Amino acid sequence: MAAAPTYTKAAGFLRGSGDIRRLKMYSARTGEKLDMIYWIEGEYIRDAVDEVSHFMRDWRNNKHMNIDMRTMDIMSAAHNLMDVSEPYLLISGYRSPETNAMLRSRSSGVAKNSRHLQGQAADLRLSSRSVNQMFKAASACRAGGVGRYTSSDFVHMDCGPVRSWGS
Template sequence: MIYWIEGEYIPEALKEINHFMRDWRTDDVKNIDARTIDIMTAAHNLTGSSEPYMLISGYRSPKTNAMLRARSSGVAKKSRHLLGEAADLHMNSRSVNQLAKAASACRAGGVGRYTSSSFVHMDCGPVRSWGS
């Protein structure tokens, strides 16, 4: 999807992205930070793949985040997902390490490797990394 042209974000495209990345459990929609979308796009371009991402998690409502925290110690209480600043992504044609390497090469936010669950977390927060 084209969401940016000649230095300008396309509002209709961002609205569609916000809806796609909504909390599917509650159907709540939040504006996704464009920096996160930019990181996702740059990392995808670096993979050299035409396969789209599979979105595991985008925006999370407080209710969903609390439910996930109760099930797993790996869910942050103040997750960037709550702010619309994060995405958990998977690609069949690329390994977790390949995706994480591409995201890290952007030097633009947080990158988490969740190898056992087969996804990579990308966010527009401080540059940092975790997982193996």
């Protein structure tokens, strides 16, 4: 699992499962579920990627943005590393500027230029894995930012520069 910190490393973790990439999530906010193969044998499936982007929309105002496929790959790779069948609980995917501003007014932990605003981040939870286990799996991908929010019981994953934070 050691190598240069690049996005391709996250993708490499996915190759052991027949060269397919899948995301399994649910949203308690909308009641929606997603179980989507979005990449097969070296090709992203445009309709599937669009469906993931719609699923990860800002549930507060129904606005959406295309979710960066590198973020999808990191989420999928981390899920595979944890060897779970349970879907992620999506806490937050894309955030509109209005939603991000509202959340910033309530919490000092929300970045002004959050990667959520560009469709490059997700806040996720698994009931069968601890925040620390999720953090370690996402960090092992060496493909983006990973934030540990133990008191709020979620992990942030994004496709920005490799970095980590939180406790």
